[in-house]
Amino acid sequence: xxxxxxxxxxxxxxxxxxxxxxxxxxxxxxxxxxxxxxxxxxxxxxxxxxxxxxxxxxxxxxxxxxxxxxxxxxxxxxxxxxxxxxxxxxxxxxxxxxxxxxxxxxxxxxxxxxxxxxxxxxxxxxxxxxxxxxxxxxxxxxxxxxxxxxxxxxxxxxxxxxxxxxxxxxxxxxxxxxxxxxxxxxxxxxxxxxxxxxxxxxxxxxxxxxxxxxxxxxxxxxxxxxxxxxxxxxxxxxxxxxxxxxxxxxxxxxxxxxxxxxxxxxxxxxxxxxxxxxx
Ligand code: AMP
Ligand code: ZN
Ligand code: FE
Ligand code: FE
Numbered sequence: 566x567x568x569x570x571x572x573x574x575x576x577x578x579x580x581x582x583x584x585x586x587x588x589x590x591x592x593x594x595x596x597x598x599x600x601x602x603x604x605x606x607x608x609x610x611x612x613x614x615x616x617x618x619x620x621x622x623x624x625x626x627x628x629x630x631x632x633x634x635x636x637x638x639x640x641x642x643x644x645x646x647x648x649x650x651x652x653x654x655x656x657x658x659x660x661x662x663x664x665x666x667x668x669x670x671x672x673x674x675x676x677x678x679x680x681x682x683x684x685x686x687x688x689x690x691x692x693x694x695x696x697x698x699x700x701x702x703x704x705x706x707x708x709x710x711x712x713x714x715x716x717x718x719x720x721x722x723x724x725x726x727x728x729x730x731x732x733x734x735x736x737x738x739x740x741x742x743x744x745x746x747x748x749x750x751x752x753x754x755x756x757x758x759x760x761x762x763x764x765x766x767x768x769x770x771x772x773x774x775x776x777x778x779x780x781x782x783x784x785x786x787x788x789x790x791x792x793x794x795x796x797x798x799x800x801x802x803x804x805x806x807x808x809x810x811x812x813x814x815x816x817x818x819x820x821x822x823x824x825x826x827x828x829x830x831x832x833x834x835x836x837x838x839x840x841x842x843x844x
Pocket of ligand 3: 630641755756
């Protein structure tokens with residue numbers, strides 16, 4: 566039995582805990598394998614790997630989660646076992662983070678126009694050195710008393726197509742799958758349940774290097790998990806999984822390690838990079 570969580574956010578993006586804190590909690594939960602998958606950033610990877618030196622029973626997979634552009638929405642692509650020092654990957658991620666910055670400033674301006682101002686400086690502070698995202702803006706709205714929960718901030722203002730929502734620069738899923746593969750990583754489609762024409766989409770991405778889809782995810786109902794796992798099997802893809810834990814303290818948040826991922830799925834991912842999964 567390998568206890569694992571392959572979808573975790575840290576302060577390098579919109580997670581509440583630092584890579585060091587996350588690694589420590591993972592070890593105390595008895596997890597054997599975790600992947601650090603921050604939005605558009607690999608900055609949490611090196612500190613997590615360093616912190617994991619203290620815990621021989623815990624293996625940290627370097628990862629990333631990148632938002633990509635599709636008509637009428639966005640699709641997230643995970644990269645596992647990436648070379649987090651790959652220069653091309655790093656420069657693309659930096660560009661995406663810069664675009665997040667400009668977009669967040671525009672959202673702050675829209676919120677002021679809507680009569681619910683927050684300080685840009687404060688949003689920047691909440692994001693710390695990590696890539697700035699909507700959860701940081703939601704936190705600033707909460708602090709200013711404009712909303713009474715992060716959920717409300719999304720529902721009222723910053724959800725996709727909400728009155729303060731602003732788009733940002735993104736690459737296509739194909740470009741991202743190729744970039745991750747070039748950086749030595751395994752491209753895996755994140756939380757795919759809402760993607761339109763999923764089978765067609767998967768086969769398209771498989772042609773450019775997709776190796777898996779996330780089937781065991783967060784609060785996905787058993788029916789959805791079964792469907793996605795069957796798709797993985799139909800197309801010869803690995804079914805991956807994780808909690809998407811952000812540590813934001815919502816009462817309904819799935820805890821780290823809270824999603825059961827079959828041992829053979831973890832083993833398949835390790836096998837794809839020529840490694841043996843921890844027993
Ligand atoms: P961004 O990458 O800046 O567009 O922000 C997306 C992040 O916001 C997601 O990864 C979630 O962590 C969070 N998020 C998106 N929608 C909601 C929602 N309705 N309620 C709470 N958090 C959300
Ligand atoms: Zn997030
Ligand atoms: Fe995501
Ligand atoms: Fe995520």
